[in-house]
Amino acid sequence: MRRSELLKSALMTLVAMLVMFMILFPVYYIFTVSIKPVSTLATTEIELIPSNVTLDAYREVLFGFKGGKIEGNFTGTIEGQARLENGRLYLEEGTLKGVVKYGPFTGIKFEVPLSGVVFTVSGGKSVQGALTGKVKGLFVLTKVNEDGSIGFSVIKNVELTKGEVSGVSVSGSMEKYIIIRNAGSVEFTTLGKFINSKFFGYLKNSLILATLTVLLTLIFVVPAAYAFSRLKFFGRDHILYFYLMFTQVAGGLGIAGLIALYGILVKLGLYNKLPALAFVYATGSVPFNTWLLKGYIDSINPDFDEAALVDGASYFQIIRHVLLPMALPGIATVAIFAFIGGWTEFILASLLLTEENQPMSVWIYTLMGGIGRGIDWNYFAAAALLFALPVFVMFMLAQNYIRSGLTIGGLKE
Structure with missing residues (x-):
């Protein structure tokens, strides 16, 4: 044996x-x-x-992908050989050095050679000589070569703010774009590398969306679960069952629901609003989470509620001082499920949010075709693992709460 x-x-x-x-x-x-x-x-x-x-894939995800577009106002200096004729400044050969700042900190430093650039200036006679002046404008970078040179960039809206050509003061605006291809150099500071990364922007959106979803879910679910568990009212035994079954079984109405939801949010001016989408997530998860938390509250002896009522506590005080501490594992389980729902949802986020407000779930999907060089699988894999990391850490930290929250509610004394 x-x-x-x-x-x-x-x-x-x-x-x-x-x-x-x-x-x-x-x-x-x-x-x-x-x-x-x-x-x-x-x-x-x-x-x-x-x-x-x-670890290049993780470095590119966290600190910026070299194929991404960077755009920012710059200040710098321009120097070289120039000539001034008939109110126009012709820069024959020169160099433009500039920096892009994010707040008080420098993010990007660049240097590009210039030739044949024309400025419109006020006054002055025809002279020729060395130019040294201060400039400002907009720097748009779309590609960086492996050797650190600029693959492709556009410099526009350039203004020559101060300068001298053989003693003649000049000022004005540029007449055309300056296009840089495979020339000059660009350097990212540590801050610039983070700014260049799209990861942290989408991470912020996901955290805002998931956090709001958790808060709204708890606001809706905790009182509802207490009411279904403790209070007696007409239809109590049927409303939650019907609502739960309707939301779980009526999947065929999904497309119609999306169209209606899109129309309602547009009419109310709530399109592309993260709080509005979090509200949609929270309301959609109310039936299941209410059912889950109700089962846990059922396992708590109602004598505690009756004792609090005898002492003069209101229903709100019972929920706050009696229910919340004792139902913490069930509430933690609901919060984690709500967080995962807000963190991983894709369809509504891609439909109801524009690119600047979209969460990481939508961004990772766009990586399959939007990187610019086909599907970069190691980049995609690194982004996917970083996306899953917060959920994994949350499960590891709260596994005891989840285990008791899912099982205790199914036991009877």
Whole structure:
């Protein structure tokens, strides 16, 4: 019997390990993809232990992708050989040095060679000589080469604010764009690398959206769960069941619901508003989370409520001072589910938000075709793992609450 039990235990352990391997293998594989060089991805071989390991994909996700567009006002200096004729300043050969600042801090430094640039100036006679002056304008960078030179950029709205050409004061505005291709140099400071990254902007949107979803969900769900668990009113035994079944079964109405929801938000002026979308997420999760929390509150002895009522407590005080402390595992479970729903939802976010307000879930989807050089799989894999990291950490920190919140409500004394 003992030998039979040992064999059975070993077999069950082996099966459990096999199932765990099948579940975790996609995660491990996407991790190996994220640490491989781009050149090694064009192969049909599965390399379980990568031979060439690099963190370039994570660096590009966190500190900026070189194919992204950067745009900012700059100030700098221009110097070179110029001539002034008939109210026009002709810069024959020169150099423009500028910096782009974010607040008081420098983010980008660049230097580009210039030739054949024409400024309109006020007054002055025909002279020729060396130009040294201060300039300002808009710097648009769309590509950086591997050697640090500018792949492609546009300098526009340039104004020569101060300067002298052989003693003649000049000022004015540029007549055309200055286009830079594969020339000059660009340098990002540490701050500039973060500004260049799209990751932190989308991360901020996701955190705002998920946090608001959690807060609104708890505001709706906690009183509702208490009412369904403790209070007696007409239809109490049927309303929640019907609402829960309707929201879970009526999936065929999804497209019609999206059209109606889009029209309502546009009419109310709430399109492209993160709080409005968080409200939609919270209301959509109310039935399931109310059902979940109600089951947990049912397991709490109602004698505590009656004792508080005898002491003169109101229903609000009972919820705040009695229910919340005792139902903390159930509330934590609801909060985590609400956070995951707001963090990972894709369809409504892509429909109801424009690019600047979209969360990370939409941004990661756009990486499959919007990077500019096809699908950069190691970049995509790194972004996907960073996107999943907050949810994983939350589960690890709150696993005891989740376990008790999901199981205690199903037990009866």
